[in-house]
Amino acid sequence: MGNIKSKKLTVLLVDDEDRFREALSRQLSVRGFNVLSAANGEDAVKMVHNNAIDVTILDQKMPGMGGTQTFNEIKKIDPLIEIIMLTGQATVDDALEIMKQGAFDYIMKPMTIDELLFKIEDAYTRKVLMEKKNQKK
Amino acid sequence: MKTKIDQSSHNNLNVADMDDEQINIRKYFKQLRMRLIIGLLAGFMLPHIVLSAYFHFQFTSTLKKSGKLNLAALSESQRNTIDLFLQERVVNLFSLFRGNDFSTAPSKRDVANYLQSLRQVSDAFIDVGFLGPDGIQIGYAGPFSFLQGKNYSNEEWFKALLNHEKEYYISDIYLGFRKKPHFTIATMQMIDDKTYVMRSTLDPDKFYMFLRTISHGKDVESSLINKGGLYQIVDPDRGVLLGKCEYIPPDKDKTGVHEIIEKGDPVLIAHTWLKETDWALLIRQPLSIAHAQMYHARRVMVITLTIILLLLSALILFTTIKLIGRAQDTAEKKQLLRYQLIHASKLASVGELATGVAHEINNPLAIIISTSGVIKDMLNPEFNMDSSPENILKEVDIIESSVFRVKSITSQLLSLGRKDEGSFVPCNVNNILNDIIGGLKEREFKVADIELILKYDPDLPEISLDPDKIRQVFLNIINNAGDAILGPGSITIITKSDNENIYITIKDSGKGMSVDQMKQIFNPFYTTKEVGKGTGLGLSVSLGIVESMGGVINVQSLKEAGSAFTVSLPILKKRGVENG
Structure with a gap:
């Protein structure tokens, strides 16, 4: 995991399914990630305000503030946070739409931890590149 | 695999439904077709039949009247001809009697000349005789020479002549001294205050031929009877002279037409009384001939009506079957379309539902795969996690509850779709x-x-x-x-x-x-x-x-x-x- 292991990445996991969130948090934690989790959009926005987040894994469909709105709010706070959208629907139209707006990628439930790790690694690599690019400016 | 079987049984039920409805549609249209055909046939036929029956009745009645009127007119026409014939014979005799001198008894030769002159006028004359005041025939010419000198004073016709208001008399047919049927025309004249009579007898056969001549081509049979109903002139096939006629016309009617049954056949019979003698002219015409025109018209009408009704029925049947067939076809297509629409809509509903269902199923599946990942991590010494059976059991419980959550969703989905x-x-x-x-x-x-x-x-x-x-x-x-x-x-x-x-x-x-x-x-x-x-x-x-x-x-x-x-x-x- 190269880059990832050299720094303890902070991943924000946002999903209304408690058990899914908990299991995924445990899997990421044992793999060296600093994991924050939120059950809804409002909590996620608060966490972004209060923490330095590297990558956010955001569920597309949530009660209250949905995935799209949460995405926009997070990007308003820190545009460099890379966001991976999670979707449980067979169609990925909404996820693709949100990628056009700047999301790093999407991943369909159910997925293995390895699939997710690859996406997180790629997302973080891009984040680093973007940060360097901004520093040069 | 199970889903496929369910889908198949589901389709079978739909097909069974559709078949039932199709049977109902066919039953409905079969009944409609019958009702329409019966209704239209009744609607078109009844007025035709009623009108035809009415016109037939009127037509028959008119033709029957017309048949009777025709026969009555014919009988009067024949009566006038017969009366004229008899009057002419009377005039023939009168002319002879008045035109010659009978102050002295005529010679044999004179009487023979008289007969010859009479026969020149009509061959019906048989003989001629001249009778003195005492009724003795003092002059005779004809085939029965033994009649010369016969005393006729006691003969019916002689007495009738003397008592007759007219100067002539026409007798009924009788046998007389010659014992052969004949009838007499007698005239009288006063000479020197004494009554002399000139008589001539006529041949009934010749009279019959005359009657046949005037009836020729009329499809009728004419006969003459006297007041007593005895034939005076008759067709040999009908009866014999002086034989009794079965039909006696009413005395009071001068002319009349009646329908009678003779030997089982209906016959129209006209009668009219002669003016010159008390004879009645009877004219028979079988009903089949009298009403031939009517029967012909009836046949034509029945055939025409039958053809019209058959054509009308065929038209009604053809049109109704074609129209109902089209309507049934349209209804069946509509029904098929409705089923296809329902099926399409159902598929669409299920499709719309599937989007939501996928999300609901994928969430517990995500929990299952993440939790099983946690178990793998527990068993991986690299991660140094607590892999006690209790902890693993907790994770397995999570997996199990997620599986049941998926099961509950699929059950609900089946309850909607199956x-x-x-x-x-x-x-x-x-x-x-x-x-x-x-x-x-x-x-x-x-x-x-x-x-x-x-x-x-x-x-x-x-x-x-x-x-x-x-x-x-x-x-x-x-x-x-x-x-x-x-x-x-x-x-x-x-x-x-x-x-x-x-x-x-x-x-x-x-x-x-x-x-x-x-x-x-x-x-x-x-x-x-x-x-x-x-x-x-x-x-x-x-x-x-x-x-x-x-x-x-x-x-x-x-x-x-x-x-x-x-x-x-x-x-x-x-x-x-x-x-x-």
């Missing part, structure tokens, strides 16, 4: 609504921030419904309600009833519809949803289903305020089924 009883059974609509919104829709709406408000009438009566079809109706309307709400909102489902109907209102706080949209929402393929999201079949098919159950769908909507769809279903339907 159940197809295809027949009416007593149903509680509250339960059907719960089936639809329970689990699947409830979660979907929760995620979409749509609040579900249920106001069920707990005493809602059960009614007879096809649960699969009515489920499809409610699913369509509830799906539409959810799609109409952009952002947070609410869907209220109300059930209530009165004595006649139950009412199910599904009200949303969505975007509502314009008046133009409301006019079109029940049209097939009309949709207010985004391209690709709706087929436009749902409401059209739902309306068809509700109407087939004897119900109606009412819509109220206000732009930007929401819509309310109220499905009314008759309670009677249940009673009908129970009673039936």
Whole structure:
């Protein structure tokens, strides 16, 4: 995991399914990630305000503030946070739409931890590149 | 594999449904065809038959009268001819008697000359005689020379002549001294205050020939009878001279026509009394000849009417069968189309549902795979996690509960997609609504921030419904309600009833519809949803289903305020089924 292991990445996991969130948090934690989790959009926005987040894994469909709105709010706070959208629907139209707006990628439930790790690694690599690019400016 | 079997049985039920309906359509059109044919035939034929019968009756009556009038006219015409014939013979005798001198008895030669001159006028004359005041024939010429000197003073005709008011007399047919049928024309004249008589006898055969001549070509048979009903002139096939005639005409009628039965055959018989003698002329005409024109006209009319009725029947049959055939064809096509629409709409509904279902299933699947990942991590020494059986068991429990969650979703999905009883059974609509919104829709709406408000009438009566079809109706309307709400909102489902109907209102706080949209929402393929999201079949098919159950769908909507769809279903339907 190269880059990832050299720094303890902070991943924000946002999903209304408690058990899914908990299991995924445990899997990421044992793999060296600093994991924050939120059950809804409002909590996620608060966490972004209060923490330095590297990558956010955001569920597309949530009660209250949905995935799209949460995405926009997070990007308003820190545009460099890379966001991976999670979707449980067979169609990925909404996820693709949100990628056009700047999301790093999407991943369909159910997925293995390895699939997710690859996406997180790629997302973080891009984040680093973007940060360097901004520093040069 | 199981799904495939279920789908197949589901299709079979639909096909069975469609076959039943097709049998009903065919039965209906068969009855309609029969009723129409009978009605049209009766409507067209009866007036024809009644009018034909009326005209036939009138025509027959007129022709019968006309037949009698013709025969009466013929009898009068023949009577005049016979009277004229007899008058001419009387005049012949008179001319002879008055034109010669009978102051002295005529010589044999004179009498022979008289006979010759008479026979020149008519060959009916047999002989001629001259009688003195004492009735003794003092002059005779003819084939019966023994009559010379015969005393006729006691003969009927002689006495009748003397007492007759006229100066001549025509006798009936009699045998006389010669013992052969003949009749006499006698004239008298006063010479020197004494009465002298000139007489001549006539041959009945010649008279018969004369009668035949005047009847020739008339298809009638003429005869003469005296007052006593004895034949004076008759066709040998009919009777003999002086034989008794079976028909005696009434004395009081100068002329008359009657219908009688002779030897089993109906005959028209006309009678008229001669002026010169007390004889009646009888003219017979068989009814078949008298009414031949009528019979012919009747035959023509019956044949014409039969042809007209047959043509009319063929036309009615052909037109009705063709029209009903077309209507049946259209109805069957319409029914097939309706089934195809229902099927298409069902597929669309299931497709729409599948999107939501995928999300609901993928979430527990994600939990399962993540939790099993946690177990793997526990068993991986690299991660140094607590891998005690208790901890692993906890994770397995999570997996198990997620599996049951998936099972519950698939069960609900099957209850929506698979159940197809295809027949009416007593149903509680509250339960059907719960089936639809329970689990699947409830979660979907929760995620979409749509609040579900249920106001069920707990005493809602059960009614007879096809649960699969009515489920499809409610699913369509509830799906539409959810799609109409952009952002947070609410869907209220109300059930209530009165004595006649139950009412199910599904009200949303969505975007509502314009008046133009409301006019079109029940049209097939009309949709207010985004391209690709709706087929436009749902409401059209739902309306068809509700109407087939004897119900109606009412819509109220206000732009930007929401819509309310109220499905009314008759309670009677249940009673009908129970009673039936």
